[in-house]
Amino acid sequence: MRTQVVIVGGGPSGMLLGQLLHRKGIDTVVLERRTREHVLSRIRAGILEQGLVALMGEAGVGDRLKAESYLHEGTLIAHNDQMFGINFQNLIGQSVVLYGQTEVTRDLYDAREKAGAEIVFEAEDVSLHDADSDAPFVTYRKDGEARRIDCDFIAGCDGFHGVSRRSIPAAVRTEYEKVYPFGWLGILSETPPVNDELIYANSKDGFALCSMRNASLSRYYVQCSLGDDVGDWSDTRFWDTLRHRLPDEVGEALVTGPSIEKSIAPLRSFVSEPMRWGRLFLCGDAAHIVPPTGAKGLNTAASDVHYLYQGLLQFYQEKDSEGLDRYSEKALARVWKAERFSWWMTSILHRFPDQSPFDLRMQAAELAFLRDSEDAQRVMAANYVGLPY
Numbered sequence: 001m002r003t004q005v006v007i008v009g010g011g012p013s014g015m016l017l018g019q020l021l022h023r024k025g026i027d028t029v030v031l032e033r034r035t036r037e038h039v040l041s042r043i044r045a046g047i048l049e050q051g052l053v054a055l056m057g058e059a060g061v062g063d064r065l066k067a068e069s070y071l072h073e074g075t076l077i078a079h080n081d082q083m084f085g086i087n088f089q090n091l092i093g094q095s096v097v098l099y100g101q102t103e104v105t106r107d108l109y110d111a112r113e114k115a116g117a118e119i120v121f122e123a124e125d126v127s128l129h130d131a132d133s134d135a136p137f138v139t140y141r142k143d144g145e146a147r148r149i150d151c152d153f154i155a156g157c158d159g160f161h162g163v164s165r166r167s168i169p170a171a172v173r174t175e176y177e178k179v180y181p182f183g184w185l186g187i188l189s190e191t192p193p194v195n196d197e198l199i200y201a202n203s204k205d206g207f208a209l210c211s212m213r214n215a216s217l218s219r220y221y222v223q224c225s226l227g228d229d230v231g232d233w234s235d236t237r238f239w240d241t242l243r244h245r246l247p248d249e250v251g252e253a254l255v256t257g258p259s260i261e262k263s264i265a266p267l268r269s270f271v272s273e274p275m276r277w278g279r280l281f282l283c284g285d286a287a288h289i290v291p292p293t294g295a296k297g298l299n300t301a302a303s304d305v306h307y308l309y310q311g312l313l314q315f316y317q318e319k320d321s322e323g324l325d326r327y328s329e330k331a332l333a334r335v336w337k338a339e340r341f342s343w344w345m346t347s348i349l350h351r352f353p354d355q356s357p358f359d360l361r362m363q364a365a366e367l368a369f370l371r372d373s374e375d376a377q378r379v380m381a382a383n384y385v386g387l388p389y
């Protein structure tokens with residue numbers, strides 16, 4: 001079998017790229033290791049920058065997002081018992097929207113199915129071959145049968161644990177990593193959110209985040225130890241911890257209920273350079289990870305998709321490889337800024353095990369500066385709503 005672009009991974013990066021290319025008449029095959037149901041059961045990101053919203057529109061899947069997403073004009077930041085707001089709309093005239101990653105992916109799956117474009121679920125043993133030559137190909141197994149797809153390009157959209165990044169020889173790659181000494185315990189509950197806006201809270205007992213999916217579905221997180229197991233956290237322990245980390249007035253307004261999902265995510269900053277090797281292009285979590293503080297993971301995956309999509313269009317429509325040749329450089333320039341912002345948000349909002357009294361004062365000064373300086377708020381707002389592509 002032959003196609004123009006093999007997309008490894010049917011997460012949001014791979015599906016968005018596939019849909020954008022399909023609309024321009026560029027053939028793709030998506031290879032996904034899991035089932036559709038499995039991918040759609042993963043509860044992850046929820047805050048979308050305008051760049052991703054625009055890409056969804058360009059991919060022809062913006063209608064439900066437009067109708068069902070919630071506009072977030074700002075955010076709230078709590079430090080112990082004090083809380084202040086940062087209004088992005090007033091500061092820089094832009095906002096973000098809330099629409100779950102699961103819904104983004106569902107819309108893209110539905111669109112691909114409707115278009116009749118090829119997607120192989122439960123593709124096993126996906127292997128990339130000759131990616132540094134002019135004739136790359138991908139092999140995999142489906143229902144026990146070995147298959148091969150020849151192609152012009154391979155888009156490695158298979159996340160942090162995928163095969164694509166590891167297919168680039170170690171001698172070619174440089175990896176940068178910071179592992180944080182804590183995790184996030186998150187729950188989903190069928191309760192009304194405690195506030196219309198997200199609340200990021202730094203308390204003396206650690207970080208907490210109040211987020212939501214819609215008017216009756218809340219997503220809450222608390223900083224936890226790396227060694228913790230979900231089984232250690234009863235719902236009661238979770239709600240008590242969360243309430244304790246929020247300013248009194250917020251804690252008192254918190255509506256609790258049984259969790260319908262509970263998971264622990266480690267926090268990591270990671271970048272692998274370059275994002276291109278021959279005819280293989282890495283996109284999204286395959287090349288970089290950010291801690292979720294600041295909601296940049298999915299959004300940074302989307303900016304990669306933008307650069308790769310533009311590069312492929314330029315190649316197929318204008319026979320010009322400039323966009324592809326500069327893909328890694330362009331994508332990484334934006335990736336590192338998102339890495340910086342996520343690292344900064346994480347640094348000012350969490351309690352670190354080895355923090356000295358001086359470190360705590362610095363954190364308090366950072367938060368006070370952000371509270372009191374409109375310039376500092378404008379910088380934060382520009383990063384939070386998303387830097388331009």
Ligand SMILES: Cc1cc2nc3c(=O)[nH]c(=O)nc-3n(C[C@H](O)[C@H](O)[C@H](O)COP(=O)(O)OP(=O)(O)OC[C@H]3O[C@@H](n4cnc5c(N)ncnc54)[C@H](O)[C@@H]3O)c2cc1C
Pocket residue numbers: 008009010011012013014031032033034039043044045046047101123126157158159160161162163264265283284285286292294295296297298299301
């Ligand atoms: C627990 C968790 C919580 C998160 N919360 C947030 C958040 O609140 N805000 C935020 O902005 N970001 C968050 N993120 C990050 C965000 O979800 C990711 O940045 C986003 O999913 C990246 O999309 P992707 O398509 O690049 O990778 P993925 O979503 O990881 O998709 C990769 C796909 O490739 C498939 N795959 C893997 N290996 C292979 C293979 N060998 N062959 C074929 N297919 C393969 C996988 O099954 C998967 O479907 C979170 C991530 C996690 C893990």
